[in-house]
Amino acid sequence: MRIEIKNLSFSYGSTKILDDINMQVEDSEIISLVGPNGSGKTTLIKCIDRILKAKGSILLGGRSIDSLSRQDIARSIGYVPQSSSSPLSTTVFDTVLMGRRPHISWNVSDADLDMVAEVLELLHLGDLAMRDFARLSGGQKQKVLIARALAQDPAVLLLDEPTSNLDILHQLEVMEIIRYLVREKEISAVMAIHDLNLASRFSDKLAMLLKGKIFAFGPPEALLSSRNMAYVFGVEATVIEVAGRPYVVPIRSLDGTAIPNMATAAGINSPLLA
Incomplete structure (x- = not known):
């Protein structure tokens, strides 16, 4: 799903975080947001998901995000935060099943269960399915959060530091899965990432942010x-x-x-x- 961001600005009180952001993301494209701490990467991710309400416009598939309900957004966008802590004791399977919530009317269907099982297998989490999410390592939790987003079957993936807490092997594994899904399902992906070399290897384009503005936008070799x-x-x-x-x-x-x-x-x- 194509994403168009036009003249986007966001402030916390009198402190401007994002200033006149303009960017397009095409189908089957991975855009990495890179830049120093405090440059606005996470804020931009949250604005696209309408967790934060920004000035300007964001179009998903040509429709203004402001015209979409929260459920419509959840059906279109899979969001992976940096971390998550749940006060409830839930299994890995049930945590991933929560990603199906925007598509479930009353009862969980066999198709929903099959989707969860497929995603767990894809991310090599099948052995952890009945484990308590709260008792997982940081890296395991991160993979479960990615699985939950994939279970939504989204047209857009938003990822905030998807490789945080992962060792180098699992960083590559997760990035390869993201790239595979983007190509195979023709979805759009925007991720905030600190590792410039991972961004270079797996991204089609980079948006380099500095002090809330896009300093440069283009392919990794140009930036x-x-x-x-x-x-x-x-x-x-x-x-x-x-x-x-x-x-x-x-x-x-x-x-x-x-x-x-x-x-x-x-x-x-x-x-x-x-």
């Missing part, structure tokens, strides 16, 4: 440069190509503090190290 690393992130870095994608190797912060052994460990000879 991930030493100049942008310095200006946006305050980091001296070299950018190399790995498997056809730009890979950022940080060297030192611009306040002069070295990031120890990062470039040396990568085997990089760079004039920036001189």
Whole structure:
């Protein structure tokens, strides 16, 4: 489902968080929101899901999000927060089944149960189905939250740091699943992510935010440069190509503090190290 964001602004009281955001997301496209802490990535995700009410317009498939009911939005958008804590004791299966709620009228159908089972299998969570969600590790909880969003069968996926709390193997696993679903189901995905190299590898485009504005928007190879690393992130870095994608190797912060052994460990000879 195509997403169009036009002249979007949001403030907490007198503090402006987002300022005149304009962006489009097409079907079968992954857009990663990158930028330093406090640049507005999470706020933009919440505005798209109408958790926060912003000024400007957001169109989902050509329809204004303001014209949609909360249930209509839930049927179209699967939202994965950074973390979730539930005061109730629920199994992993029941937690994922909650993702079917926008589609359930009175009773849970066999189709709903089959969808949950399919998503659990896809994310390799079948062995945890009867475990208490509250007793899972942080990484396991994160995968369950992604499963719950996928159970909605959404046209749009919004993910706020989907790889947080995951080790490197499960980061790759989750990102590969997201990319597979985006391509296979022709859905749109917008995710806030700190890891620039994961963003580079798995995204079609990046939206680089700085102080609540889109500093740059485009493919990773156009945005991930030493100049942008310095200006946006305050980091001296070299950018190399790995498997056809730009890979950022940080060297030192611009306040002069070295990031120890990062470039040396990568085997990089760079004039920036001189």
